[in-house]
Amino acid sequence: MSSVASEVAESLREYAFWLERGMADTHRIKAYRRAADVAAGLTPREVDGLHTIADWQSLPSFGPSTAGFATEVMHGATPSKLTKARAAGAEPLDPGGAQLGGALRGDLHTHTNASDGGSPMWEMAEVADRMGRDYLAITDHSPRLRVANGLSRERLFAQWEEMERLQPDHRCRLLRGIEVDILADGALDQAEDMLAGTDVVVASVHSDLRGSSETMTRRMVAAVSNPHTLVLGHCTGRRLQGDGSWRPQSQFDAEMVFSACEMFGVAVEINSRPERRDPPMPLLELARDLGCLFAIDTDAHAPGQMEFWSLGAARATVAGIDEDRIINTWPLESLLHHARRRRP
Known part of the structure; x- marks a missing residue:
């Protein structure tokens, strides 16, 4: 790949990053990422023939916007939209979380394109490196969540192998993780031996969210009591919908569920997604x-x-939660020791 093609690809990916940060339209983001992939594969000879917007637009996955962007980069200019995006990204999305956020050492809940995420593991790891993170848990979905392309046993093994291949190229420690579905009886949607091989298990309810309070409480307490569970994910299941209303939160005995979390040392997730x-x-x-x-x-x-x-850090700050009670402010070895505290 030529240095020019590399610069174009990196600039396109960076702009897609800022679009993702701002929750822009998914199709728009994918357009920039697809164009970046094409640019990254260009040979020096192919790049030599690209001088105008029309030239770039003749390539697969390049439309008027991405072609114009690439042409500016190729001629040594920083696209104005990229300059504006960088300026907007100079400050945290919520300045109220800046102080506490500075103590975060890692992220324990992320997804890749192996499941329902949009990018490969290597790109998530590169961003974690740039952010100065000490560790990053890849927690793609478990098998029964087919709508999110949940990972089978074989695909999860393959992901772990990929992680081992990538690790030498990254500063942050890549952690074997899974966001495991809490089944109707409170069991976790993955085999015992696979759970035992993970570093981080986030247990979340994704189905039958409108179950009775008694049913939901039993499910969640059973999951929290599982010795592999480290984090109880997005516990109410509420979500902001397209019309501006909230999907109703699940009903459960919160005092009982959170008391179980406290008893078993399971962290309650403060889910940072704006929706x-x-x-x-x-x-x-x-x-x-x-x-x-x-x-x-x-x-x-x-x-x-x-x-x-x-x-998420801003919400924790408003709630007055002490830093030392947030497990992803802990050093890696302390986190892993805690994750394995109840395992056989």
């Missing part, structure tokens, strides 16, 4: 008062969404 903000503040304060541990997670499905950390 989740889960748990809501009254439940977050209840978990605080009951002595729970917490994890501020981005639940990133794309590299730019790893910037969501400040949104």
